[in-house]
Amino acid sequence: MSDLDIEGMRAMTPGCANRNHLNNAGAALLSTVTIAAMTDYLQREALIGGYEAEAEAADQIGATYESLAELIGALPTQIALFDNSTHAWNAACYSVPLGSGDRILTGRNEYGSAVLAYLQLAQRTGAEVVVVPDDDSGQIDVAALADLVDERTRMIGLTWVPTAGGLVNPAAEVGRLARAADVLYLLDATQVVGQFPIDVSAIGCDMLTGTGRKFLRGPRGTGFLYVGPRALDRLDPFVAEIRSATWAGGRSFTWVDGARRFETWEKSYVDVVGLGAAVRQAIDVGLDRVGRRSAALGARLRAGLAQIDGVTVHDLGREKCAIRHRTGGRCGHRRRRSYFAYTQHLDPNAVTLSRRICSLATSAIVRRRLARFIAASGGLARLWCGTLGKSPLGPGSRRAKVRKRPAGAVRPWRCTASDRARRAGPGVLSLCSGYACHYCPFWT
Numbered sequence: 001m002s003d004l005d006i007e008g009m010r011a012m013t014p015g016c017a018n019r020n021h022l023n024n025a026g027a028a029l030l031s032t033v034t035i036a037a038m039t040d041y042l043q044r045e046a047l048i049g050g051y052e053a054e055a056e057a058a059d060q061i062g063a064t065y066e067s068l069a070e071l072i073g074a075l076p077t078q079i080a081l082f083d084n085s086t087h088a089w090n091a092a093c094y095s096v097p098l099g100s101g102d103r104i105l106t107g108r109n110e111y112g113s114a115v116l117a118y119l120q121l122a123q124r125t126g127a128e129v130v131v132v133p134d135d136d137s138g139q140i141d142v143a144a145l146a147d148l149v150d151e152r153t154r155m156i157g158l159t160w161v162p163t164a165g166g167l168v169n170p171a172a173e174v175g176r177l178a179r180a181a182d183v184l185y186l187l188d189a190t191q192v193v194g195q196f197p198i199d200v201s202a203i204g205c206d207m208l209t210g211t212g213r214k215f216l217r218g219p220r221g222t223g224f225l226y227v228g229p230r231a232l233d234r235l236d237p238f239v240a241e242i243r244s245a246t247w248a249g250g251r252s253f254t255w256v257d258g259a260r261r262f263e264t265w266e267k268s269y270v271d272v273v274g275l276g277a278a279v280r281q282a283i284d285v286g287l288d289r290v291g292r293r294s295a296a297l298g299a300r301l302r303a304g305l306a307q308i309d310g311v312t313v314h315d316l317g318r319e320k321c322a323i324r325h326r327t328g329g330r331c332g333h334r335r336r337r338s339y340f341a342y343t344q345h346l347d348p349n350a351v352t353l354s355r356r357i358c359s360l361a362t363s364a365i366v367r368r369r370l371a372r373f374i375a376a377s378g379g380l381a382r383l384w385c386g387t388l389g390k391s392p393l394g395p396g397s398r399r400a401k402v403r404k405r406p407a408g409a410v411r412p413w414r415c416t417a418s419d420r421a422r423r424a425g426p427g428v429l430s431l432c433s434g435y436a437c438h439y440c441p442f443w444t
């Protein structure tokens with residue numbers, strides 16, 4: 001199933017010795033290479049001081065920008081580093097000049113923070129956020145998007161691979177539309193970086209965001225933004241500070257060159273060198289190979305689940321990936337039990353494939369069938385089950401409510417996963433794709 005040295009990579013991942021860690025797409029296990037880069041750097045900080053260690057490691061820090069650029073087919077000057085993907089995305093989105101009557105076009109499967117940011121931007125600027133419908137497969141409807149793009153459109157914002165649902169949105173098709181219409185295109189690639197190859201020129205995005213801790217296996221608290229040539233001078237960086245701008249005397253200032261005009265001055269350089277080490281390792285392993293394995297593991301789990309009588313797989317999209325869902329989940333449907341199946345941590349780079357499975361409490365037979373499949377899967381999947389209140393997310397999961405329309409929402413919100421589960425009826429187990437949670441509103 002793989003042309004990767006799985007055992008070798010496991011040996012270089014200390015966490016693999018103790019557990020099948022099934023949450024890579026949440027936050028993956030670090031490799032020994034990354035751990036060594038970080039601990040060595042931390043030692044130098046402790047011994048010679050933070051600024052001195054930074055100066056000493058200037059090449060290593062520069063290499064992080066270079067590796068990230070190589071990973072996505074960009075230039076190092078087009079990369080800005082952040083403490084997570086959300087802040088990178090905010091830096092891009094809040095820098096798009098918007099006014100009353102302008103429009104942002106976006107998809108249904110956007111990350112929760114993006115949805116909130118869109119709502120705030122709409123309130124602040126009077127711009128309208130238009131949610132493009134999905135096509136029959138569940139991916140963004142490219143034809144509908146083409147119809148919606150007009151002279152009011154300032155930006156298209158899309159999540160390439162959403163947090164849940166297995167979906168790979170047609171990022172390059174959207175890129176071609178954005179180019180043709182000369183509209184800025186912001187692509188959230190948080191769940192893509194490290195999962196399969198990226199080439200920003202081929203996709204045609206102007207801004208792309210990624211995180212370190214998921215499929216890239218970098219440290220937590222790292223993220224990055226790519227800003228392409230078409231976007232740089234059209235964006236109005238949302239904050240000026242001593243990293244992003246230079247005082248030009250009197251009452252004027254100038255932005256620094258390239259994407260670093262979006263950065264903030266202070267950083268955890270331990271994390272920066274750790275991120276650099278992880279990215280270099282991913283490039284060396286080969287994103288083509290990782291991508292093939294990730295997709296194959298995903299397909300294997302889906303196929304196995306689909307064979308179980310009473311299990312319905314509701315994955316979305318024409319193209320599907322190795323996406324999983326986080327350990328646990330939140331669902332507004334309290335009476336329903338929740339199930340989570342995960343692929344085993346077969347290789348460190350590929351896949352935590354897990355899909356959320358919701359069932360009604362009466363589906364004991366199907367539960368047993370599913371448990372038999374999991375047991376027979378040779379470690380492909382594991383099952384956690386319990387009631388929502390006992391979800392691995394802890395008591396916080398109780399906070400989830402069936403979605404109400406938030407104040408100021410431009411369109412009503414809808415709990416598609418719950419709808420599906422309800423339609424499925426008692427005794428039937430639904431493997432839900434979109435679901436109603438704080439992170440992934442699956443909005444309309």
Ligand SMILES: Cc1ncc(COP(=O)(O)O)c(C=O)c1O
Pocket residue numbers: 084085086087111159161162163188190191210211212222223
């Ligand atoms: C699709 C998607 N976008 C953005 C984010 C946010 O990434 P970060 O937590 O690094 O800000 C996530 C995190 O799970 C995600 O799944």
